[in-house]
Amino acid sequence: MSEIMVQFDHVTKEFPGVKALNDVSFSIKRGELHALVGENGAGKSTLLNVLHGVYVPSGGRIVIDDTHVEFHAPIDALRFGISKVHQEINVVDVLSVGQNIVLGAEPLKGPAIDFRKMYREVDGILEKLGCQFRAADPIRGLSVGELQMIAIAKAVYHKAKVISFDEPTASLSDKEIEILFEKIEELKAQGLTIIYVSHKLDEIFRLADRISVLRDGRYVDTFKASDISRDELIRNMVGRDVSNYAQRAKALCATDEVLLSVEGLCGEGFQNISFTLRRGEILGVSGLVGAKRTEIMRALFGADHKTAGTIRFKGEEAVIHSPKQALKIGIGLVSENRKTEGFVKYMSNRQNMTLAALPGFCRAGGVMKRPDIAKSFEEYAQKVRLNITNPDHLTENLSGGNQQKVILAKWLMTNVEVIIFDEPTKGVDVGAKQEIYALMEEFVAQGNAIIMVSSELTEVIGMSDRALVVRDGEISACLNREELREETLLKHAMPERSA
Amino acid sequence: MKRFLKKSSRELAIVGLILAMAVIFTLIQPRFMQSSTFIDIIEQATINSFLGIGMTLAIITGGIDLSVGSIMAVVVCVCGMASVGGMNKFAVILLGLAVGAVIGFLNGFLIAKMKLQPFVATLGTEEALRGAAFMITGGWPVLSIPKDFRNILNAPSAIGGIRNFVFVMLVAAVIYSFILHRTKAGTYIYAIGANEEAAKLSGVSTDWYKILAYLLCGVGAALAGMVMLARLGAGEPSAGSGYELDAIAAAAIGGTSMAGGKGTIWGTIVGAIMLSTLKVGLVVIGMDTFVQYVAIGSVIIFAAYFDTLQAGITKAISAARKH
Incomplete structure (x- = not known):
């Protein structure tokens, strides 16, 4: 078992006319909390989407847990133990909490879903996470914070090795954020590897072990969180040569009217x-x-x-x-x-x-x-x-x-x-x-x-x-x-x- | 010319298909090749065409109108009774058109302003209008429609004895096609079906143009109803039941996309002619009634598959050219 959990090896993703990821190479260590920062459009979400099998990279490869993986759909990644908790949680709101958590990997008894087993397993996970609701409860009426807990429970149920969080606190209250951070620390303590994407630098300095910076689809550098200041990090995020094409060619012409x-x-x-x-x-x-x-x-x-x-x-x-x-x-x-x-x-x-x-x-x-x-x-x-x-x-x-x-x-x-x-x-x-x-x-x-x-x-x-x-x-x-x-x-x- | 061929490729392909069917029917039963058969086919296609051209507008906006059969029934009953009651024949026709327009407006209002799904809204009006038709006549058929009213639409014309309503249908098709292609209303109707949000953001009052499409659909159904009344000389509240499905089939065969934004009036007309060619032809060659349904269904499915097939062929040709 090597120290490296996820390795991006010259990963490139092109869309018509745009290189969203350009030759990105870096690695994420086993059991660390690795933050990913960059401006809008730096390629963070594209990188996560490639990791989760939403996009197939146009070049390069990804090695996870010493295995060269090629995901073609999110379900491939999920089966491999790569889970995600994103800003907007997709749930099927006509199904129960438990059904949502096991979706795609339902425990079966013959051709039918083994509900008793499902509820037992899911309730165990929810209890460990300290959630107030149980598997048989309906999804409707749960808060965004609670939906996020469902996404985490889903990751645990699917025996995730790696969980990515993309702007998880965007729509949470202060209290919910505290609870979320506690859970993230717990997951890390259990040995899971966590990738954390956020614009909120305070969160990143509070949680992360290491921080990688992306800019314009390229990998810039990785820093130990304890070694870098906030200002220095921002400089790395924006520090490009100001490109010369977005400039006024004519004289400014604003009037007072x-x-x-x-x-x-x-x-x-x-x-x-x-x-x-x-x-x-x-x-x-x-x-x-x-x-x-x-x-x-x-x-x-x-x-x-x-x-x-x-x-x-x-x-x-x-x-x-x-x-x-x-x-x-x-x-x-x-x-x-x-x-x-x-x-x-x-x-x-x-x-x-x-x-x-x-x-x-x-x-x-x-x-x-x-x-x-x-x-x-x-x-x-x-x-x-x-x-x-x-x-x-x-x-x-x-x-x-x-x-x-x-x-x-x-x-x-x-x-x-x-x-x-x-x-x-x-x-x-x-x-x-x-x-x-x-x-x-x-x-x-x-x-x-x-x-x-x-x-x-x-x-x-x-x-x-x-x-x-x-x-x-x-x-x-x-x-x-x-x-x-x-x-x-x-x-x-x-x-x-x-x- | 080249542009016409390219733009009308769908319609021309259907015409080709109709000719192929005619050849096959003639080979099986030479009696098929006579002018009375063709007149029969065209006349039978007329009612479906009236329904179809309105349906095409509704479908282009991304909706559908399931109530056209019931609109027909209401118009048949109202006009039938008015005519029997001695109303002026032209006033009867105006009354019929007005009834269709009002009902169409109502459908459009439910869909555009009250935000009901077109399928559900018109399913509701279909039921309700059918009931209304029965209430109007008390459940009885309206009999012995005056000749002078019938003659306006049903009299044989000087041109080959083809009945007047066929020409009325052609005029209506020209007008509807003109609205779709030459007026801003038509452009907006296409835009609403293909991208309602973009149309709205371009300053289009999308709701009112949607309502217009359903209103015109109602008018088409009213014309169909009056033609039916003129042909049969009697009307009954159960008239037109299930006709909406034939109208949808004609539009689909003619290349109207059920997702909206695409379709033409002339495509629907040739679609309606193709359906009636098939129906008449199968009777002429003496095919078993039950098998006729299977044949018609199969042809509809084939016509729909035609798009996929055509796209595949075009792709293959351009790929072959590249190599």
């Missing part, structure tokens, strides 16, 4: 959001995944419900209860999820590009003026430098960058004055990224304004005139361009304490 102002916006998961947006400005919105940035923007755009707040557009109070009203006032939204919220499948570039501006292309009775549409398509395809100019080409078959251009053109056609970009270059290759940035600059240069939600710090720093930082549904900082530094943004984005 306030185009949009938001006061005290509240909604599900966020409160008291106030900011102003000026003509000619790109306002960055930074923060960790889960800070509710997208939710704030969807509420502003009228796609989701808001509970309070005033929006003023050009000084006048604007009522926005639906995207239709937002569009009428002059606000567009380029969503983060192109496939589900951006373009329409089966539709051509021409149809997708004209979808929002369509009423303007119609005679009375809604009959479309097809020559006008064709003309506009050509004009805007050229404007956004869309390479595939065949109007009948389906948008779904384009690359991420070209899809983004089609969606951007859709809003440009409507003559909106504010565009909200949510992760404008997510899944876009480097060349197209540059073009998107250039189009954004052109847009503000014409006296319009942009709100740019981004998890890429370089993008926020390079492109923004000012930037807001959102933390747990509130604005934690509003920084001017000269104050924008990765450390500063991260400092305001990270929760202060582990609560």
Whole structure:
């Protein structure tokens, strides 16, 4: 039995146009608590997904317990003793606690489930974990913390050797967090190997034996938790050469004229959001995944419900209860999820590009003026430098960058004055990224304004005139361009304490 | 031309299939090859086509309308009684269209505004409307429908003696196809079915366009009901029972995706013609009634499998070209 439990050996995972993991090699010792840190998009979740068989790596290999493993599905990993406890626990809520725990490995008596044996075994595990509920109880009505205990019980039932925790405390109360940490310490004492992913550095320094840092899909280094300071760790997380492509090519053009102002916006998961947006400005919105940035923007755009707040557009109070009203006032939204919220499948570039501006292309009775549409398509395809100019080409078959251009053109056609970009270059290759940035600059240069939600710090720093930082549904900082530094943004984005 | 061939490949393939069936039927029974058979096929396909074009709209939005058979029955009873009661023949037709539109609106309202699942909502209205049809006539059939009303739809036309309703159907198909492809409403209906969220975020009032689709579906069913009334000269509250399934089959054969976002009016029409060719043909060659059901079912399954098959062939061809 060697000292190494999990070894990542030159693991690479490519998605079309993106290398999510690039030649990652490091090892996790038997019985240690190994933390994994990095910015959004550093590759932590992809690495866990590869470990758990959700993704098959495009290159490299994984050795667990001296065995070279090739998982093709999560069940393979589970059978091998690799369990996970993630932020959102998947349970089948029509089944009982016990049925959920044994799911996929039910004890059998002949062809039927041996319920008595199942309840006995599961109750034993739950008692050891100090849970108040038992195997026969229904899942419905349990708290997130209790669901997490179910996930841990499941790992124990499946005789896990390795358990990974991915942001386990994200939705727990202080008390639940304490209980969780106790259980994690107990599991470690029993000799299990634990991988722990979190943005909360306090938690990591409290629990971890060693810490590995990932950045941009690459492995940076591993440190002993006792040997490294918090500041030094953050430096390692962000310390890349600030890439040169996310930069303003033209002069800044922000004016003093306030185009949009938001006061005290509240909604599900966020409160008291106030900011102003000026003509000619790109306002960055930074923060960790889960800070509710997208939710704030969807509420502003009228796609989701808001509970309070005033929006003023050009000084006048604007009522926005639906995207239709937002569009009428002059606000567009380029969503983060192109496939589900951006373009329409089966539709051509021409149809997708004209979808929002369509009423303007119609005679009375809604009959479309097809020559006008064709003309506009050509004009805007050229404007956004869309390479595939065949109007009948389906948008779904384009690359991420070209899809983004089609969606951007859709809003440009409507003559909106504010565009909200949510992760404008997510899944876009480097060349197209540059073009998107250039189009954004052109847009503000014409006296319009942009709100740019981004998890890429370089993008926020390079492109923004000012930037807001959102933390747990509130604005934690509003920084001017000269104050924008990765450390500063991260400092305001990270929760202060582990609560 | 090339674009037409590519865009209509599905419809053309079905037409090919219909011709192949005609050849086979003729080989077995030469009597199949006569004009009366073709008129029969087209006339039989008409009611299903009226139901099918509306159904196609509902399915394109990602929904379904199981109530079309019952809408037919209500229209048959209302128009039948109005006509027997001496109402002006054109007023009767307007009344029928209005009844279909109102019921369709109701279906759409339940689905879009009250957020019921289309399957469940229209299953409910199907039952309720069937009951309503029986209540309207007190359970009795409506007999001896006046000739002048019947003649509007049922009289043989100057063109080969084909009855008027076939041309009404063609006009309706042209209008529905125009709505789908040439108006913003049509574009929105496709967008709702393929990606409702993206449509909503593009500023589309998705609820109202969904309601419009069901309303037009109701109008199609009303036309089907009136054609039935005109043809038979009598109406009964049990009319149209089970017809929704034929309409769904016609749409499916014609390439409408049950998941929404895809489908054409002309595909559904050729789908309906294919179904009636099969039904008439099997009778002409004297196939056993029970075996007819098996044959029709098999053809529906084959037509559905056709998509998978076509995709496989296209892939194989492009792979072969690469090598």
